Amino acid sequence: MITAGIDVGAKTIKVVLLDGDKILAKAQVLAGFETEQSVEEAYKEALGKAGIERSAVVKVGATGAGRKAVAFAQTVVTEVSADARGAVFLHPSARTVIDVGAEEGRGIKTNAAGKVVDFAVNEKCAAGAGAFTESMARALEVTLAQFGEISLKSDKTIPMNAQCTVFAESEVVSLIHSNISKEDIARAVHDAIASRISAMVRRVGLEQDVVLMGGVAYNIGFLESIKRTMGIENVVVLEDPEYVGALGAAVVAGADGN
Amino acid sequence: MATVTKYPTEPLKCWNKAKELRLKYYKDYAECKQRGGIRWSGGAWAMDAIPAGLGDDVYTLTSEPYAASVAFDPKLNAECQSAADAKGWSRDLCYYMRTYWGSMYVNKYAFGGEFPKPDFVYQTQICCSHHKWYQHVSEYKKVPYFTIDVSVGAYKDLDEGKIQYVVNQMQESIPWMEKVTGRKFDDEKLIAAVNSECRTTSLWAEVCTLNKAIPAPLEEKTMYALYVLATLSKHSKEFGDFYEELRDEVKDRIARGIAAVSNERCRLITDTQPPWSYLSMYRYMEKYGAVSVGSLYTFALEGVFADQPDGSWGPRPTPEQLGIKIRTREEALRIYADWNLCKPEWQHFYDPQIKTDIMLRMVKEFKLNGVILHLNRGCEGLSKGIMENRLGLVKAGVPVMTYEGNMGDEKEMDYPRTLSRIDSFMESLGLGKLEN
Numbered sequence: 024m025i026t027a028g029i030d031v032g033a034k035t036i037k038v039v040l041l042d043g044d045k046i047l048a049k050a051q052v053l054a055g056f057e058t059e060q061s062v063e064e065a066y067k068e069a070l071g072k073a074g075i076e077r078s079a080v081v082k083v084g085a086t087g088a089g090r091k092a093v094a095f096a097q098t099v100v101t102e103v104s105a106d107a108r109g110a111v112f113l114h115p116s117a118r119t120v121i122d123v124g125a126e127e128g129r130g131i132k133t134n135a136a137g138k139v140v141d142f143a144v145n146e147k148c149a150a151g152a153g154a155f156t157e158s159m160a161r162a163l164e165v166t167l168a169q170f171g172e173i174s175l176k177s178d179k180t181i182p183m184n185a186q187c188t189v190f191a192e193s194e195v196v197s198l199i200h201s202n203i204s205k206e207d208i209a210r211a212v213h214d215a216i217a218s219r220i221s222a223m224v225r226r227v228g229l230e231q232d233v234v235l236m237g238g239v240a241y242n243i244g245f246l247e248s249i250k251r252t253m254g255i256e257n258v259v260v261l262e263d264p265e266y267v268g269a270l271g272a273a274v275v276a277g278a279d280g281n
Numbered sequence: 282m283a284t285v286t287k288y289p290t291e292p293l294k295c296w297n298k299a300k301e302l303r304l305k306y307y308k309d310y311a312e313c314k315q316r317g318g319i320r321w322s323g324g325a326w327a328m329d330a331i332p333a334g335l336g337d338d339v340y341t342l343t344s345e346p347y348a349a350s351v352a353f354d355p356k357l358n359a360e361c362q363s364a365a366d367a368k369g370w371s372r373d374l375c376y377y378m379r380t381y382w383g384s385m386y387v388n389k390y391a392f393g394g395e396f397p398k399p400d401f402v403y404q405t406q407i408c409c410s411h412h413k414w415y416q417h418v419s420e421y422k423k424v425p426y427f428t429i430d431v432s433v434g435a436y437k438d439l440d441e442g443k444i445q446y447v448v449n450q451m452q453e454s455i456p457w458m459e460k461v462t463g464r465k466f467d468d469e470k471l472i473a474a475v476n477s478e479c480r481t482t483s484l485w486a487e488v489c490t491l492n493k494a495i496p497a498p499l500e501e502k503t504m505y506a507l508y509v510l511a512t513l514s515k516h517s518k519e520f521g522d523f524y525e526e527l528r529d530e531v532k533d534r535i536a537r538g539i540a541a542v543s544n545e546r547c548r549l550i551t552d553t554q555p556p557w558s559y560l561s562m563y564r565y566m567e568k569y570g571a572v573s574v575g576s577l578y579t580f581a582l583e584g585v586f587a588d589q590p591d592g593s594w595g596p597r598p599t600p601e602q603l604g605i606k607i608r609t610r611e612e613a614l615r616i617y618a619d620w621n622l623c624k625p626e627w628q629h630f631y632d633p634q635i636k637t638d639i640m641l642r643m644v645k646e647f648k649l650n651g652v653i654l655h656l657n658r659g660c661e662g663l664s665k666g667i668m669e670n671r672l673g674l675v676k677a678g679v680p681v682m683t684y685e686g687n688m689g690d691e692k693e694m695d696y697p698r699t700l701s702r703i704d705s706f707m708e709s710l711g712l713g714k715l716e717n
Contacts, residue, residue, distance in 0.1 A: 045701065103705035139709040144344060146685040146695070160388070228675075 026076065027275030028084045029062060029096065030105065030266075034125035035155035035238075036061050036070035038069040040080070041273040049266050059177070064205050078101030084276030086268050088126070092123060098276040102268055103131055103142045110234050111137035113261050118230040121220060121249065121258075121270070123239035125153040128214045128216075130224035137274070143223035152216075155191070157202025159205040159212045162195045163205050167242070174209035174244030181211040191215065217248035224253065234257050288540035296529050299506055300671045302523060306513050307350075307392040307481065313340045314397075319462055322418065324411055327584070328429060330516035330617060331451060333474035334405055335458060336465045342399065344414070346512045348392045350519035352557035352689035360387050362690060375410040376659030376689040379701050380496075382414075385421065402426040403459050407630055408662030413511040425452050425461040435631040436623040445449045447554035447618040448611070455610070475613045478516040479585070479599040484524035486596035488585035490657045493647050496530045496540030498599075501551060501573040501645055502563040502648035503541060511583035526557070544715055546570035547650045547707075550643055553578055553664055559696050565618035568714050569707045574647055577639055577661060581625035594642055597623065633666025637673030642673045644679050651680040651710055653703075659687035 025047065030037040036054050041046040046277060049068035072184040081084035086105035093099075100108075102122070110120040111133055132140040145152065147247045159169035183194055183204065191212070198208050216239075224233075233255060239245050240260045252260050261267050317441025318338035323329070325343040332339050351358050354424065368386065370379055373600070374544065388396045402419050411430050419426035420574040429450045430706070433443035456467050469523075474590045485508060492499050496527060499507075507527060510520040544567070551573050556562075563573055587597035600607060600616055621627075629636035652674055657664045674681050684702050687693030707713075 055621075100703060101705040101708055104708045138711075139705070141680070142705060142709065143286075143683075144698075248583075 024081045024277060025079050025085065026273045026277040027066070027069070027080045028105070028109075028269040028271065029066065029083065029085045029090075029093050029277060030032045030102075030272060031058060031062060031085065031087035031092050032124055032268070033088055033127070033253035035265070036089075038065045039269040039273050039279065040069050040073045040075070041270065044123040046270070046280030047075070049263060049264070049269075054089065058089050062093055068273070072197045082276040082279065084272035084274075086272040086281070089115040091095055098278075098279045100272055100275045102127070102191070103129060103144070105268045105275060106236060107131050107133040107139045107271065108274045109267035110136040110236060110261060110270070111135065111267050112274050113267065114232060114234050115258055117234040117259070119126055119224060119227070119233040121224060121233065121235045122237040123216075123220060123235075123245070124237040124265075127222065128152045130202050130220065130227050132230065136198075137271075139272060141227040143226045145219065145223065153237070155216060156212065156239060156242060156245065158192055158233070159209075161194055162192050163199075163208060165205065165209075170209050171213075171242040171244035173206045174249060175211050175279040177204070177206040177210035179210065180214065181207055183211050183215040183271045204280075210248070213244040214246035214252065216245060220249060221252040229253060229255070230259070231255075233261065234261050236261045236264040236267040238265045288538060288543050290540045290543040293503060294500075294530055294623055295523065296503070296506070298419070298523060298526075299510065302330045302519065303513065304392070307347075310340045310342045311390060311392060311394060311397050319464070320399045320545060321401050321403050323404040323415065324403060325512040326405050326407065326627075327403055328405060328451060328617065328621065329514055330474035330478045330498075331454060331471065331614075332458060333516050334455065334471035335407055335462055335464045336467070338468070341514060342397065343513055344381040346376045346509050347384075347391065347555070348377035348401060348689060349509075349557050351380050351384060351524055351579065354391060355388060355691070357391060358689065358691075360389070361576065371409075372690070373658065375408075375414070375661065376628075376687055378410050378414045380689060382417065382421075385418065398422055398657070399424055401458070401649070403411065403458070404428045406430045407627055408434045410662065425457075427457050429454065429628075430623065433622065434631065435628050435635060437635075438585075439622060440617070444615065444618050444622070448614045451618065452611070452616045453472070465634055472607045472613045473611060474516040475607065475617045475620075476599070476601055477518050480601070480616070481511055481515055481517065481521035481524055482583050482585040482620075483596040483602075484521060484528055485597050486580065486586045487579040488528050488531055489562070489575055490595045491528070491535060494535045495548070495648060496542070496545040497548065497574040498534040498539060498541060499516055499573055499574070500541035500563065500567075502560050503574050504575055504579050505555070505560070508579050508583065515583060516625060523569060542567050542572040543568070544570040545572045547572070547710060547712055549573045549651050549653055550580075550640070550649055551576045551653045551655060551665065552640075552670070553655045554660055555655060556686040556691075556694050557688055558691050559686070559699070560696060562696070562699060565700055566707075568701060568716050569712045570715050571650075571707060571710075571712065574649070577626060577643070579637065581639075583624075585620060585623060586625055588621070594646055614663075629666055629670075633669035634673065636666065638671060639676055640674060641679070642676070644674070649679070651682065651706070652707070654681060654683045655686045657688055658685060658693050659689055660690060667697075679708070680710060
């Protein structure tokens with residue numbers, strides 16, 4: 024049975040087509056202002072990549088902050104549930120899921136069936152999420168990829184006190200004017216985000232295996248910081264980490280008896 | 282998705298009466314001066330049976346429920362917050378305090394007309410804001426002020442010295458009130474008011490205890506309109522009579538199997554004051570068949586509980602029920618101090634574990650499926666230790682959801698995200714929506 028999972032995130036829309044245990048195709052587009060149109064665009068792209076017709080898809084599951092925009096979904100599931108299901112699908116021994124997307128960071132404790140045991144989500148402030156890293160990279164005038172890489176060259180711990188993206192940006196500007204190197208500032212930013220995320224993870228209880236998903240999982244600087252902050256060596260970055268939520272929605276749609 | 286109706290439901294018959302009593306209270310306070318009455322102001326935990334000894338025409342305005350009323354008026358609420366900001370008061374101060382002050386600054390009463398000036402202020406101190414709140418009111422409005430320090434420690438550790446400390450302050454306040462009002466204090470009225478308050482707060486605890494029934498005869502959104510009477514005037518005989526009527530109606534609902542929420546299939550409690558502007562979140566939970574049957578806040582802000590003979594949690598027997606006849610001022614004040622100091626909602630100020638234990642007891646006795654904790658930025662006092670409570674509940678295997686908000690300041694609440702969090706919590710409890 025072919026199922027589709029559509030994750031309507033704050034920045035991008037991701038689609039995964041799943042046939043049993045086999046991923047047929049993935050597609051991603053920017054969410055933009057016309058969400059329904061973007062959903063359609065991403066869905067068509069995924070169908071095209073898989074070489075199948077729309078009618079071949081038996082069930083569609085939607086997730087993400089804009090999940091209500093997927094009018095044709097039969098199953099709607101929250102990001103927290105979708106993340107847990109997707110993570111366990113890809114990595115069956117996952118018990119702690121860290122998802123850092125554009126606007127939200129989450130710590131999720133799951134069981135072997137991918138059912139959520141407990142979860143914590145950042146509040147309305149996006150300081151522990153991807154939008155924050157983008158903002159800080161802009162302040163340092165480097166690309167996102169560079170931002171992660173250069174932070175690995177630093178071995179200094181510079182505490183960042185600000186909890187708010189806006190204040191943190193001005194704190195970064197102050198560090199620049201104090202002639203602190205970009206490498207040290209980049210590490211300080213990653214440590215600050217990791218500190219917020221690991222606090223959420225500790226709240227739900229850290230249990231191995233710990234897996235990382237969401238767009239920020241690509242950021243090598245954040246990965247090192249989160250390992251350091253949580254005091255663990257092994258954090259598994261899931262394959263195509265930004266698609267895990269969509270994958271989870273497809274899995275839930277397939278399992279949904281409705 | 283189809284709606285699954287499981288239990289019969291019907292509106293509460295005494296609902297309108299509760300609304301009428303509340304409005305009459307605020308109107309009486311505003312108009313009593315025209316009839317030669319006395320006005321005083323203080324918190325919802327003030328020892329209101331004591332000023333009752335000044336006469337039957339003494340009216341109070343309790344500030345927390347008053348500020349909650351302001352929260353329902355977005356325009357006045359914004360005006361009050363701006364006025365408090367303009368005076369330089371920090372946004373992280375108690376929302377109720379800022380709002381009461383704001384209403385005083387802009388000289389607007391939420392129930393019409395100018396902000397009524399109290400003749401005196403009579404307050405208790407247990408929360409970090411309480412004393413300073415009214416010190417400012419006293420200075421700003423130039424009215425006399427008396428505070429009773431009741432922060433003597435947890436009730437389980439109460440001893441003679443602590444109770445006498447509170448009683449001595451109460452004793453001292455009586456000649457002070459006589460002096461500032463020019464009235465003679467009547468001990469018989471005090472004794473009657475103490476007995477009445479014990480009756481009212483015990484009756485409310487009894488009503489709450491009845492919500493152990495499945496299906497719950499009441500849900501928390503409705504209870505907010507009922508518990509409030511005890512926060513306005515605990516010693517009021519009229520309110521006590523209302524609670525008796527309510528108790529009988531709730532018993533009747535249980536006997537007939539009448540549910541507050543027809544599709545009840547999941548029972549929850551919340552904690553601290555809710556975000557008053559967003560009470561629709563309770564209706565949202567009902568789409569999943571989830572009903573909040575109350576909270577330590579709704580039950581025990583004023584309700585007075587005790588262990589029952591069968592070991593369960595229920596209403597504390599009143600002195601009259603125990604056959605105790607109060608004869609003197611000293612006896613009345615000692616009983617009154619003890620009665621208030623055992624209030625469950627006061628205990629967490631000394632140790633969060635006490636609150637965790639009460640909540641775990643509620644989980645067991647009310648047969649709950651989970652707990653929703655409001656990390657209330659508007660109330661330091663009731664949010665104190667709340668994450669410790671969360672840890673304790675989670676450790677005991679109770680599913681817990683938290684959300685950040687503010688009981689009155691809408692700017693502090695992200696409502697769509699809170700609903701999304703409820704969706705996640707419900708899914709984690711294995712519940713899907715029964716209706717959209």
